[in-house]
Amino acid sequence: MLHVGVLVSGRGSNLQALLDAQATPEFPARVVLVGCNRADAPAIGRAEAADVPVCLADRAAMPRRATRQAVLLQALQAAHVDMVVLAGYDEILDDAFVAAFKGRMVNTHPSLLPAFGATMHAVDEALAHGVKVTGCTVHLVTDDLDNGPIVAQRCVEVRDDDDVESLHARIRDAEHRLLPLVVRAFAENRVRIEGKRARVVAS
Ligand code: GRF
Numbered sequence: 001m002l003h004v005g006v007l008v009s010g011r012g013s014n015l016q017a018l019l020d021a022q023a024t025p026e027f028p029a030r031v032v033l034v035g036c037n038r039a040d041a042p043a044i045g046r047a048e049a050a051d052v053p054v055c056l057a058d059r060a061a062m063p064r065r066a067t068r069q070a071v072l073l074q075a076l077q078a079a080h081v082d083m084v085v086l087a088g089y090d091e092i093l094d095d096a097f098v099a100a101f102k103g104r105m106v107n108t109h110p111s112l113l114p115a116f117g118a119t120m121h122a123v124d125e126a127l128a129h130g131v132k133v134t135g136c137t138v139h140l141v142t143d144d145l146d147n148g149p150i151v152a153q154r155c156v157e158v159r160d161d162d163d164v165e166s167l168h169a170r171i172r173d174a175e176h177r178l179l180p181l182v183v184r185a186f187a188e189n190r191v192r193i194e195g196k197r198a199r200v201v202a203s
Pocket of ligand 1: 009010012013014087088089108109110171172
């Protein structure tokens with residue numbers, strides 16, 4: 001059983017997708033800890049409803065980013081997580097954090113990277129650019145922001161009448177399907193990382 005730590009900052013719908021996946025007994029991974037940097041994040045309620053412990057390193061209570069990350073790192077290590085998932089976590093992680101989970105930490109990003117990377121406004125920018133297809137990317141986290149090896153992607157069509165909300169809702173739907181597949185692949189040791197590239201092999 002793969003033990004997963006999930007970092008969140010907001011709504012937590014991707015966290016929910018993992019919690020729903022693990023409600024199926026044959027799912028080979030379990031979220032054992034949720035780390036959060038905002039006390040008002042709805043994601044906290046989702047973790048609590050699933051009886052998953054939460055480590056809160058609140059931005060207001062702990063204004064120094066380094067302090068927050070040290071607290072979260074310690075909690076993840078104490079929980080012996082095998083893997084970390086960034087699911088809507090809104091901070092850049094420092095080098096020590098990234099190094100601690102090298103090859104074992106993924107992020108879900110709401111665009112087809114490398115397009116619209118390194119921004120908190122990927123969906124707005126894709127829409128403003130007039131792209132006809134966008135999507136989501138799950139990639140390994142390295143110290144090169146949003147540029148680590150791509151593990152998996154899904155396409156989402158942009159409709160003429162889309163606004164940011166409607167487009168992001170469909171991208172989220174795609175993320176909710178993709179993220180559990182990626183976590184399962186890690187649990188089944190089916191992710192191969194070869195330099196700048198990653199791939200998922202069949203079981
Ligand atoms: C997702 O679209 C993710 O790609 C982006 O932020 C959003 C988080 O959504 N980084 P949620 O908190 O999981 O609902």
